[in-house]
Amino acid sequence: MEALRRGDRIFRSLTQASAFLVLALLGAIFFSLIAGGFEAFKTFGFSFITTEVWNPVTEQFGALAPIYGTIITSAIAMLIAVPISIGIAVFLTELCPMALRRPIGIAIELLAGIPSIIYGIWGLFIFAPFMQQYVQPALISMFKPVPVLNNLFAGPPYGIGILTSAFILAMMVLPFVTAVCRDVFETVPPVLKEAAYGMGCTTREVVRTVVIPYTRVGIVGGVMLGLGRALGETMAVTFVIGNAHRISASIMAPGTTISATIANEFTEAVGDLYTSSLIALGLILFFITFIVLGLAQLMLMRLEKKAGT
Template sequence: MTVEHQAGAGPSSNTLKRFAVTDISFRGLTWFAAILVLAVLGGVMIALIIGSAPVFREFGLNFIFSQAWNPVTEQFGALGPIYGTLITSAIALLIAVPVGVGISIFLTENCPRPLRRPIAIAIELLAGIPSIIYGIWGLFVFAPFMQAYVQPFLISAFGNVPGLNMLFAGPPYGIGVLTASFILAIMVLPFISSITRDVFETVPPMLKESAYGLGCTTWEVVMKVVLPFTRVGVIGGVMLALGRALGETMAVTFVIGNAHRISASILAPGTTISATIANEFAEADGELYTAALLGLGLILFVITLIVLAAARYMLMRIEKRLG
């Protein structure tokens, strides 16, 4: 074999140079994309810090720990919206996680195969409905239903139970923290069910078949095989839903009542950070008023970062423990 033939067998030097240029360009593009995301994130945080600086100079940390909110006298406190944001998201997850995981278990273990795809598509379509539609439906349909049936039942059922009577106290307004939590639960349900269904389908069939062969019931297979194998993915889906619930605006604004106060009763009206910003930003005419709303945005930004960072740390601990 001649030297010329051996040289012609491999790629030419021009081809190798083109490959090298393409690889370098692709690597640079990915680096640029990653840096751009971090730059935008940092820019948003810096803008919020600068914009909210006047309210923190005026009130200090009392802005975070006070629930006073009176734009007329320029008294601002973020505790009411912070409490509403956290409590509605927590109640929404308490409702949505068992339902979403149950739907996923049904679709992967018990549902007849011809019905799996239609039901899954129907649930995923909930994620495509605009939040303002959820808000309108919640205000004109769900809130009257809560006022006429659900809230009176809760008040009568728990009115004489120590501890719970404060949680379900007050007149049945229809709107309020509990109603907003139900709406949020419906909105985050597709995220939980879709992600958990996808991770459940990654369980090797051999593991489940072996468990069934040993005489395990479906409940035992799910609890001892499926959930332990997919716990990281399930927790990731729940955290994604939590991030969605923390920042929801329009649907919550319609049904939560927009009251800047903290009440022990979850039937009472309240507010959230995003609802307060949406309701009042257009009418914020003073520097301190605008800074207070930007301060609420900064607090929500920090809360979301803390929640997602804690979730990421928890997932890393679980992965490390599992090897």
Template sequence: MVDVAWQHEDEASQDVAERARVLQKLKASDTFFRILTRSAAIFVLMMLGGVIISLISGSIPAFREFGFSFVSTQIWNPVTEKFGAVAPIYGTIVTSFLAMLIAVPFGLLIAMFLTELCPLWLRRPIGIAIELLAGIPSIIYGIWGLFVLAPFFADHVQPTLIAATRNIPVLSSLFAGPPYGIGIFTASIILAIMVLPFITSISRDVFDAVPPVLKEAAYGLGCSTWEVMRFVVLPYTRVGVIGGVMLGLGRALGETMAVTFVIGNAHKINASLLAPGTTIAATIANEFTEAVGDLYTSSLIALGLILFVITFIVLALARFLLMRIEGKVG
């Protein structure tokens, strides 16, 4: 009996020791995982901080030389070393705004069609086509825009717009001038085509995530497809839709090569959308390799800092908008 008792006690102590080893192993792995994830997050913050510090330090000579006039004048003359960022800032904002103005409605309508109205045999081909559009390199869009879209616009679209708006007070200024084919309007169309797949794909995915019972209940009450999308699907997926729009806007603000091919690269603000212009990214891409002198290089880096600030402001406004929406919903 004593031997049996000692045997049971020994087995119990071994079991306790084994459990302790397992718990210690799990604790060690959990600690390692926590340290690894925290290190990854800190690394991202360090990279972002390094980028910010590099942009600020590189742009100091330009801001010290020109001061506030750097963001208030459109003079850009590397020969006399007089630089102003108004024209690139204007081109970046206008082209991105026009691109989103075109891409957001089309993207949402395509996503609605794919999730609610599209036949099953057609849904997959359209989905694959959208994914292929998202995977095309930007330089391909630029080449296509320069050699196909720009000549077509110069021969057919822009002359029609100029003739149709000639006697309309505001539109006559927006669509004035010779039909070059290239310009802010063409760059905006290219950007809209480029961001359309991102908005459509994300919107389609969040629309598919809506519980079917919500839509079935709305249909049961007699709602039409448009009413279901407007009053059920869009409110339920507003966060995802806004996230997709912000992703597309970020792509539009920072797009370089495609815009460089078709915008005309003119450092001048013109009221006409058909006139050539430039953007921050296009200016940096065109001139950074040719920048001679510290002031010229610093001015280009300052443009990069301004683009970073614009992107940050846009994302902050989007986050604030989401917070307001969530606060109203409760």
């Protein structure tokens, strides 16, 4: 009996040490970013976040354009990917024939295993020319008479740009969100769906009134998992976003993101201020991710509390 208690204490200590190790690593990364980006914030102050200028020659650096590109590309990607992911998950769990469920599910999961640089190469040489030749001219002509949207979809059609990178990000996060939604949809007790069908509900009504309300916490978790992937994606975005440090009203114009800026310029950074500015960008991305995850946790807590009441 004493040996069993000793083994239990050892197991508890090991698991506790593992949890504290994760916190220690997170804290070490945080303080390293603060120390590395201190010179940039000391030199530029709060204007580092609110300034668009990025000129290594004159050592004038502002993070507004990368912050804008990171948020806009991730938001557009999630707007595209989430409805499609939920639709695929509903099809696989409610409508798809049994013989096709496993092959389609495996094919979607394989998309998650493709390296991001492959998405980037495909996006640059295949998808961007397709966008330039067909999609972007159609969008420009379609929204030209609309007062607000004509600025949002203004030309010329470069092929590369924020919209193209958002489409690539949507393709990359789609398998993650789909896999989570499919798994949580399968946890719905069959008796709930059978009762709804017995009352005369259609499949659409069962999904809307039973499946989605029952699994909304899991759906939010899957969406936040995909959003975290979109915020931190580097190589695929670097290939197709255009890497231009400017903010444009058009989502078809070239732009940049925080991760793409760091990947492109870190090896070329000459001088302490340039390097510190890039590290400061990493710190800002750290804060953006932390805020997104914090808001996700608050949302999940509210949903769980509402479900409990």
